[in-house]
Amino acid sequence: MAAVKLEACQPDPDAPDRGFLDVVVEFPPMCSASTRPGRPNDDAHFVARRIEDALLDSAAIDKRKLTIKEGLWAWKICLDVYCLDHDGSMLDAGLMAALAALRDAKVPHVIVDDRGKITYGGRKTDTESSNNTAVEGKIEVAAAPVAVTTALYRKHLIVDPDAEEEQLADATVTVTMDGATVVGVHKPGGTAEASETDLMHCVAACRLNLEARAKAIDAAFA
Amino acid sequence: MTIPREDGRSAEQMRPIFVKTGVISQAAGSAYVELDKTKVMCGVYGPRQGGPGIDKVEFDRGRLDVDVKLATFATSGPRGKVAQGDAEREFSSIVHRALSGAVMTETFPKTTVDVFATVLEANGSELCATIAAASAALCEAGVAMRDLVSACTGGGADGPNALLLDPARGEEAAAEAGVTLAYMCRLGEASQVVATGTWDGESLDDAVQLAASGCARVDAALREALRSSVPA
Amino acid sequence: MTAPVLPGEPLRHADEVRSGPGTYVRGKSVVAAVMGHARTTPAADDADDKRPLVEVIKGPVVTGDATGRGGGTLLPEVGDEVFARVLRINPRQVWCEIVAVNGKAVNDASGFQGIVRQQDVRATEIDKVDMYESFLPADVIRAKVLSLGDQRSYYLTTARNELGVVQAKSPFTGEPMVPVSWQEMMCPSTQVKVSRKVAKVD
Numbered sequence: 341m342a343a344v345k346l347e348a349c350q351p352d353p354d355a356p357d358r359g360f361l362d363v364v365v366e367f368p369p370m371c372s373a374s375t376r377p378g379r380p381n382d383d384a385h386f387v388a389r390r391i392e393d394a395l396l397d398s399a400a401i402d403k404r405k406l407t408i409k410e411g412l413w414a415w416k417i418c419l420d421v422y423c424l425d426h427d428g429s430m431l432d433a434g435l436m437a438a439l440a441a442l443r444d445a446k447v448p449h450v451i452v453d454d455r456g457k458i459t460y461g462g463r464k465t466d467t468e469s470s471n472n473t474a475v476e477g478k479i480e481v482a483a484a485p486v487a488v489t490t491a492l493y494r495k496h497l498i499v500d501p502d503a504e505e506e507q508l509a510d511a512t513v514t515v516t517m518d519g520a521t522v523v524g525v526h527k528p529g530g531t532a533e534a535s536e537t538d539l540m541h542c543v544a545a546c547r548l549n550l551e552a553r554a555k556a557i558d559a560a561f562a
Numbered sequence: 563m564t565i566p567r568e569d570g571r572s573a574e575q576m577r578p579i580f581v582k583t584g585v586i587s588q589a590a591g592s593a594y595v596e597l598d599k600t601k602v603m604c605g606v607y608g609p610r611q612g613g614p615g616i617d618k619v620e621f622d623r624g625r626l627d628v629d630v631k632l633a634t635f636a637t638s639g640p641r642g643k644v645a646q647g648d649a650e651r652e653f654s655s656i657v658h659r660a661l662s663g664a665v666m667t668e669t670f671p672k673t674t675v676d677v678f679a680t681v682l683e684a685n686g687s688e689l690c691a692t693i694a695a696a697s698a699a700l701c702e703a704g705v706a707m708r709d710l711v712s713a714c715t716g717g718g719a720d721g722p723n724a725l726l727l728d729p730a731r732g733e734e735a736a737a738e739a740g741v742t743l744a745y746m747c748r749l750g751e752a753s754q755v756v757a758t759g760t761w762d763g764e765s766l767d768d769a770v771q772l773a774a775s776g777c778a779r780v781d782a783a784l785r786e787a788l789r790s791s792v793p794a
Numbered sequence: 795m796t797a798p799v800l801p802g803e804p805l806r807h808a809d810e811v812r813s814g815p816g817t818y819v820r821g822k823s824v825v826a827a828v829m830g831h832a833r834t835t836p837a838a839d840d841a842d843d844k845r846p847l848v849e850v851i852k853g854p855v856v857t858g859d860a861t862g863r864g865g866g867t868l869l870p871e872v873g874d875e876v877f878a879r880v881l882r883i884n885p886r887q888v889w890c891e892i893v894a895v896n897g898k899a900v901n902d903a904s905g906f907q908g909i910v911r912q913q914d915v916r917a918t919e920i921d922k923v924d925m926y927e928s929f930l931p932a933d934v935i936r937a938k939v940l941s942l943g944d945q946r947s948y949y950l951t952t953a954r955n956e957l958g959v960v961q962a963k964s965p966f967t968g969e970p971m972v973p974v975s976w977q978e979m980m981c982p983s984t985q986v987k988v989s990r991k992v993a994k995v996d
């Protein structure tokens with residue numbers, strides 16, 4: 341389950357025309373037999389960074405579109421992804437949830453006065469609030485990257501492994517694609533090496549599943 | 563006398579309840595409960611070897627460990643903190659006490675049953691929804707219990723005859739006093755009563771009775787969901 | 795097929811039946827404690843208490859299946875037969891991980907551990923037992939639960955003919971070895987024999 345909260349804050353002085361995208365992934369103790377309270381999950385940070393990369397590298401989110409008033413105020417997208425039930429391929433599901441949450445998010449209208457003070461509210465035809473903010477109170481999501489994970493086990497490639505398969509796998513490869521473009525390929529360690537052919541198979545697997553997954557998100561908004 | 567509430571309910575009316583079990587694949591038992599917009603998910607693991615933090619293991623009974631987390635997006639307003647705060651700890655401890663009255667720990671000596679819950683959306687009566695989800699999850703897991711535990715809150719806003727059953731978040735905030743009752747309906751025993759604010763004897767009694775009627779509805783919803791999950 | 799019962803629901807009058815696993819007695823009733831189906835078993839002919847036993851079994855009850863244990867969850871109890879994998883040894887005892895109880899596989903995450911102490915390895919000459927000639931890490935043993943044990947582990951015993959090592963890998967080829975006698979196993983490829991406390995298989 342993913343949720344988006346928007347916070348208005350000061351942009352980085354080195355990047356006054358950009359907002360922020362902060363992705364946090366949580367594995368609460370209830371989601372699997374090995375997660376316990378108080379012990380942070382090793383994968384959480386990795387999955388969060390991959391989701392962030394996928395969103396930025398595919399230009400799904402353009403931080404420049406998050407400015408409210410250059411140098412003074414910008415939006416920070418706080419994107420929290422919670423794993424409710426861990427059954428493998430967390431990155432695939434997490435990215436889908438993140439995209440859906442971003443599409444669903446509503447940007448509040450704000451007004452910045454001459455002294456730089458920000459107030460929430462105001463009409464959308466207000467010229468100050470329409471300066472570089474998202475169109476019509478929505479975040480502009482310019483792409484729809486989809487991640488597909490494949491597990492390598494001995495000589496076999498298993499697409500979309502569940503928790504047990506992931507645990508037994510010698511290595512996993514996640515391919516992220518947006519339409520026909522490959523946006524990212526990640527192979528976090530593992531005991532097996534992935535040959536060029538293996539990687540091409542993984543990319544093919546991603547291409548095959550791309551449409552079905554994109555349709556699933558669209559269906560939710562229908 | 564009924565006073566119209568924000569969502570159109572009468573004073574003694576509960577919000578719609580939704581219960582679904584078997585929602586977490588690796589858990590021995592799990593349940594998802596909605597009280598209108600309030601959403602809680604709970605997973606039960608065990609009996610199993612307890613975590614490393616346990617210093618002494620009892621040989622005549624088992625442990626019941628409860629941990630409840632509030633998702634960072636559960637409440638409106640700024641993003642919450644991920645680390646467990648005092649509120650979460652207290653929440654966990656209240657749920658633990660409510661369940662302890664029912665769980666027969668003597669049936670799993672030396673081992674631990676873990677009850678992990680996450681509040682996904684808090685819109686009033688999260689405590690009640692969590693206790694209900696935990697009961698259903700424990701039952702699905704096959705943990706021996708004397709009865710299912712249901713919980714409900716009766717809140718007192720100011721004004722006469724102003725006891726409200728199952729307050730939504732706005733009503734909870736406006737209430738001056740509240741009673742949350744954790745009740746084992748078949749046994750007719752309360753496992754816990756938490757009262758806040760000031761009450762006089764009679765109105766407290768009324769509030770508890772009101773809460774008990776709410777518990778009966780929760781109990782019925784839990785049993786229906788559980789029964790339909792048993793393969794014939 | 796009877797309707798499923800849930801915790802807190804009364805089953806029968808306590809004067810008519812005995813309370814078995816998955817049930818408890820409250821006042822004059824035998825009440826269900828877990829979710830499942832009730833099963834009534836008549837008392838043994840020579841039992842003092844002639845009342846039938848009522849238990850609640852999780853999941854569907856197969857008539858004629860007397861092996862299903864009442865009550866909800868799988869937990870090692872005294873007298874249960876377990877399969878365990880040996881983790882490590884020292885001269886006095888062997889630590890192992892319990893993988894099955896009474897023929898049913900235990901959940902991976904349960905983490906039940908067992909210990910077989912020197913005096914419980916075999917029935918005779920117990921002070922002459924050499925742990926390293928009885929078990930080695932990665933062996934799978936059949937044992938019986940002796941007691942609830944200590945803080946961390948259940949105490950197990952292999953002191954019967956049918957208990958002991960049921961599977962061990964050859965140190966030369968890694969393949970499963972075959973039992974030769976109650977104290978030796980043989981690697982099928984190299985024909986070399988190694989010592990173990992072997993379980994007698996019929």
